[in-house]
Amino acid sequence: MIETLSNLIAPAGFEPHGHCFLWDPALLWLYVSSDSVVALSYYMIPIALFTFVRKRRDLAFNWMFLMFGAFILACGTTHLMGIWTLWKPVYWLDGSIKAMTAAFSFTTAVMLWPLIPKALALPSPRQLEEMNRELQGQIAERKTAVEKLQQSEERFRLLVEGVQDCAIYMLNVEGVVNTWNTGAQRLKGYQAEEIIGKHFSCFYRPEDIQAGKPKKALEAAAAKGQYEDENLRVRKDGSVFWANVLITALYDSAGQLYGFAKLVRNITERKETEQRLRESERLATLGTTAAVFAHEIANPLNGLSTSLQIVGELIHGSSHDPLVEETLEISHQELQRLTALLNDYRSFARPQSVKIQPTNLRQIFDEVLAPAAKHYKECGISLELEFDDNLPLVPVDREKIKQVILNLCKNAVEAMPEGGTLKCKVYQTADRVILEVADTGTGIPAGLDVFQLFKTTKPYGTGLGLSIVEQIVSEHRGTVDYVTELGKGTAFIVSLPLSAMG
C-alpha cells in the first residue's frame, strides 16, 4: 500500500515529461503558462457557478449546475497535473485524476440527457416576460376597475346624500339607524350625529309603538323582502306628517339578512288633496241628493200651494171670521218659507259646470237690485253704490255670480230688520276684481263659521245662502271673506281673478 502510494508520488523508472521536450525552456514555459491559464479559468468557472446557485435558491435543477462545477474543477486539476508532470513523473496520480475527471464528465453527460425535456418544459425568459406583461396588464385592468367602482360608489353616495325630497337611510337588523341623508334631515329634523345609533321607532307615534308597529314592519320586510306603508310619522319637534314608507330587506351574498334600506316620502300634500277631493265628492253627492229632494218636494209643495190658493179664492169675501183669512195668510207665509228653502236647495244642487263668459258686473248688480228697490224702500233700507268707472268685463259664470250677489244682498237686507244702508262696491286691483256687499246691521258673532252648511243666525234662514256663495266663488278660483262688528254691520268681500280660468 505504502509502496503504491510512493510509486504514485515518486515513481521509479519514469522520466519527467520535460525530458521529452529536451528541457527546452521555451517549450516548457509555453506548456506551463498555457496549462496555468487553462487551470485558472477552469477553477473560476465553478466558483461562478457555485455563487450563482447559492444566490438563486429557487433555481430549477441546481444540482446539474453543481455537477458541471465539479466536472470543470476536475478538468482544471488535470491541467495543473500537466505542469507538475513536466518536472515530476507522477503519472499514476495524473492518470487517477484523469480517471476521476472522466467519471464526473461521463456521469454529468449521462444525467444531462433526461434533463433536456424537463428543462424545455420550463418557461423561457421570453415566455416569462410575456406572462409578466400579461399579468401587469391584468393588474392595471383590476386597478382601473377598482377605481371605477370607488368612483361609482362615491357618485351613488353623493346621489343618496343629495336627495332632498326623500329620506333615504339604512337600519341594521335590530332597526338601529346607521346612515342618514339630507332628505332625511329635512324631512325628520334630526342631524345625522343625533340619530345614527338610535332605534328607528322614534319616528313612530306612541300609539303605533305601543301596537308594536316598528317591529312588525321589519318582520314583514324580512319575510317578504319589502314592506310598504302609508301612515303618520313623527318629526324631531313632535309634529306629524303623512309618510309613504318603503322598507327593503338587505341580504349578503350568503343570503344572510344584514339590515334594511328605508325610503320615506312626505305625502301630506297628496293626502290633503285626497281629503279635499273626498270632501268635494261628498258635497257633490249631497248636491245630487238635494236635487232629487228638491224635485220631490217641489210637486207636493206646488199641489199644497195651489190648493190653498183655491181655498182662498173660494172663501174670499164669504167668511166673516177674520181667523180664516189670517190662518190662510200664515199658511201662505209658511209655504213661502218652504219655497225659499227649496230655491236655495236648487241653487246648491244645480250642475257644477261653470260657463265662463266676459261679464259686466255692474249690469248684474242692477239686475239684482232693481226688482228689489221697492222692497228695500219698504224696509227702510237706502242703497249706496260705488262702481269703478273703468271696470273691465270679468270672465265669470254670469248666472252663478248673479246668485252670489243675490245671496249677499239678501243676507245684508235680512241683517237690517230696523233698516239701514246697503252698500255695494266693485273695484279692480292688479289682477283681481273685488266685490263688496256691506250692511249696517246686527253683525256676526265671533266664532261662528257662517260658510258652514245649514249654519244660520236668522230665525228663518236656511243656512245655505253663504255655503252657495263660497261654493260658487271657489269654482271661480276666487276667495270670499268678511269683516264684521256686532251692532255695526258686516261687509262681505269677494275677490275674483281677472284672468280667464283654465
Added chain:
Amino acid sequence: MSCNILLVEDEPLARRNITIFLQRASHHVHQAETGEAAVDLISRINFNTVISDFRLPGRINGIDVLKHQWERSPEKRLVLMTAFGSAQVQSEAEALGAVYMEKPLSLSEILSSIEPQP
C-alpha cells in the same frame, strides 16, 4: 173672453187645481198628462193658449209641446211651468215667447199671463 186652453201636467193635484182655477175664470180647459197626448190634441184642436209643465213622462217635454204649438201658430199664448228650473230652460221658453214660471205656482199669475191685457 173665454179661452180654449190646453193644460199639460202629469201631477194630478196640480192639474186639478189649475183646471178648477181657470174654469172658475170661465175658461175652457183641455187636459193632457203626457207630451205625446198634448201633441195629438194640438194637431186636432185649435187652442188659444197652451200651458205645459216642463218635465213630462215620455219622450216629449214641455218645451217640445210648446214648440209644436208655436210652429203651427206662433201668435198663441204659451206658458211653461217647472219645478226644477234652470236659466237654459228659461231662455228656451222665452225664445218661443212663452211665460216661464217656477213652482210653486201663483194661480193668479197664470191667469194674468193668459188673459189679454186691458
